[in-house]
Amino acid sequence: MGPNDLFQATECNGNNQDQFPANNMFAAVSVGLWDNGAACGRRYMMRCLSGTDRKTCKVDGSIIVEVVDRCSDPCPANFLLSTPAFAALSRVQDARINVEFTQYVSS
Template sequence: MQILQFLSYFLIVSQFFHFSHADVGTAAQYSPPYLPTACYGDDQSQFPSSNLFAAAGDGIWDNGASCGRQYLVRCISASQPGTCAPDQTIQVKIVDYAPTALSSSSAQSATIVLSETAFGAVANIAVDSINIEFQQ
């Protein structure tokens, strides 16, 4: 009976804690031209119509396995206060590998390099990089 009480208590208390499954990293932005890409070459149809896409940095590239993956991305902070768009989360598709992308990134060694449209959806585009929370 004590075990049942303990389990009941544990389940009730655990409801008050939020466990996040997201990772934290950095995001930069890159500009056109976006083709060709490491994932799909010159195929224009690779880009979502929303233009919310990204290039994977070394940390998530996974030898190309990240191509086509979808990530939820949210700006959590930046060097300049007020940079992040409040309560804004976007979904991006990985279409390229950042170190070999035709256009250079606004910041080196970013976890994810967002298209101009994607970066502008979560942050002020005047900054080079932001801290993000991201989840596949």
Template sequence: MKDQGVMIAAASDVLWENGAACGRMYRVTCTGSTNGVPEPCTGANVTVKIVDYCPGCQATLDLSQQAFAQISNLVAGIINIDYTQV
């Protein structure tokens, strides 16, 4: 499997499946702001590898800062996403 470097994410309970999600790859796209930041999305998508568990996370995926920056302005903080396992 290709080394993902910093393009990684942690999965919440929704995806974690008792660790089965670890190593899965997801293509993630920003779909909009959750806090009113105008035009947070870059229009790009990013493929991330699940490398950790995020217990209690409100989000489905907790992206690394580098992965988040590929799809959204960092000022947005929390965004709505679409994701697909690849």
């Protein structure tokens, strides 16, 4: 996802701009996580584990992203993060990073 993230139609809610969280922390997921569309609206807590070098990851803790789309096949990763979400995890804009993630359910 790039700088025009908010202007692209999604598999979850088409052109509805209300689907995007106010903090712009969202993602498209691979077919393995897509679950025939049931992934729409799911939230995942994630943190960066490693990247192209040891300084790639930010060590500020975890972020929470919301699923708003399905990644086009072949998807290069489990998650394609919005620009703000990726920037919260990585110091390097175009790096490939390994993340730890778990589905987040608020209480």
